[in-house]
Amino acid sequence: MTALFFSKKSRNPLDKYIEVRYILYRSPIYRSEMEVDRLDKRIQRIYVPMTESGFYILFCLQRPQHGYGIGQMVKMMTGGALTISAGTMYGTLSKMEADGLIAFVREEEKRKLYQITPLGEEILNLELERIERLYQNSRGEIYHG
Amino acid sequence: MDETKTLVRFFTIADFEEEEKWLREQHNRGWKLTNAAVFLYTFERCAPEDVIYRLDYKNGEENEEYFQLFRDYGWEYFDQNAGWLYFRKPAAEVETEADGEIFSDGLSRVEMVQHVVKTRMLPLLVIFLCCLLPNLIRSIEGSVPFASFFSVLFGILFVLYCYLITYCGVKLARLKKKYDEQL
Numbered sequence: 001m002t003a004l005f006f007s008k009k010s011r012n013p014l015d016k017y018i019e020v021r022y023i024l025y026r027s028p029i030y031r032s033e034m035e036v037d038r039l040d041k042r043i044q045r046i047y048v049p050m051t052e053s054g055f056y057i058l059f060c061l062q063r064p065q066h067g068y069g070i071g072q073m074v075k076m077m078t079g080g081a082l083t084i085s086a087g088t089m090y091g092t093l094s095k096m097e098a099d100g101l102i103a104f105v106r107e108e109e110k111r112k113l114y115q116i117t118p119l120g121e122e123i124l125n126l127e128l129e130r131i132e133r134l135y136q137n138s139r140g141e142i143y144h145g
Numbered sequence: 146m147d148e149t150k151t152l153v154r155f156f157t158i159a160d161f162e163e164e165e166k167w168l169r170e171q172h173n174r175g176w177k178l179t180n181a182a183v184f185l186y187t188f189e190r191c192a193p194e195d196v197i198y199r200l201d202y203k204n205g206e207e208n209e210e211y212f213q214l215f216r217d218y219g220w221e222y223f224d225q226n227a228g229w230l231y232f233r234k235p236a237a238e239v240e241t242e243a244d245g246e247i248f249s250d251g252l253s254r255v256e257m258v259q260h261v262v263k264t265r266m267l268p269l270l271v272i273f274l275c276c277l278l279p280n281l282i283r284s285i286e287g288s289v290p291f292a293s294f295f296s297v298l299f300g301i302l303f304v305l306y307c308y309l310i311t312y313c314g315v316k317l318a319r320l321k322k323k324y325d326e327q328l
């Protein structure tokens with residue numbers, strides 16, 4: 001993972017992310033400084049940038065959905081180019097739930113339905129901005145944020 | 146009563162890929178696995194079919210949602226053996242290569258291997274260092290009754306453990322490296 005350097009002058013989208021985390025979690029009553037720092041770094045490390053499967057799962061969970069439903073959506077969306085298999089799906093969903101990016105909504109016939117949380121949405125937006133930047137640059141355009 | 150056979154095969158915690166391949170071969174020859182207990186594999190006669198077998202290491206952490214998810218994906222769960230869960234799916238139902246796997250990216254495979262190392266290798270090492278070695282040394286020193294018998298017994302166990310730990314350790318490390326480089 002590349003080291004992330006923040007300067008007040010750089011327009012790194014991660015600045016926004018850190019800001020959000022700051023607002024959400026840095027009240028002294030809620031968590032200790034060290035713990036917040038550790039959380040920040042950990043979420044950064046894991047989800048920025050995101051893996052393809054991670055991105056698609058988070059993207060599909062903007063509506064409540066269960067594991068297999070997500071898998072089918074991804075297969076259809078990507079025209080069969082990306083398949084998320086059972087073991088990977090279960091593991092990623094568990095991790096994202098533990099990290100607070102998605103939340104359990106309800107259960108239907110032994111299937112757990114998940115949906116994205118506000119924190120998950122923030123991270124998804126960061127990733128979407130990154131993809132937008134890559135896409136624009138790849139077509140020779142300058143990215144203006 | 147269908148014809149059954151029981152085979153003895155030793156697959157270590159690092160040999161799950163070979164085990165999957167072997168079980169698939171057996172099914173191609175008309176034998177489907179009905180029960181696996183440590184090193185005893187019981188098969189039942191069936192129509193020869195190309196069926197993909199996959200193992201997932203869950204070590205008792207599986208739950209109903211997990212099984213339902215795998216069922217949705219078309220995997221038949223049929224046995225549990227020492228923390229490993231056995232799934233199979235006919236190859237005819239597999240459209241893309243990824244449908245025949247239970248892991249679609251290297252990261253989740255690495256995590257599975259790490260889970261195996263943490264919950265199987267480490268206890269093995271602990272038993273080796275804290276139980277086997279001291280007992281072996283004590284037997285060799287002769288400070289225990291029937292010292293010579295125990296020396297031989299622990300000596301054999303020592304060699305066996307050394308071999309197993311080295312074999313599994315090296316192979317798991319190699320697998321982890323292979324999966325790290327995968328997508």
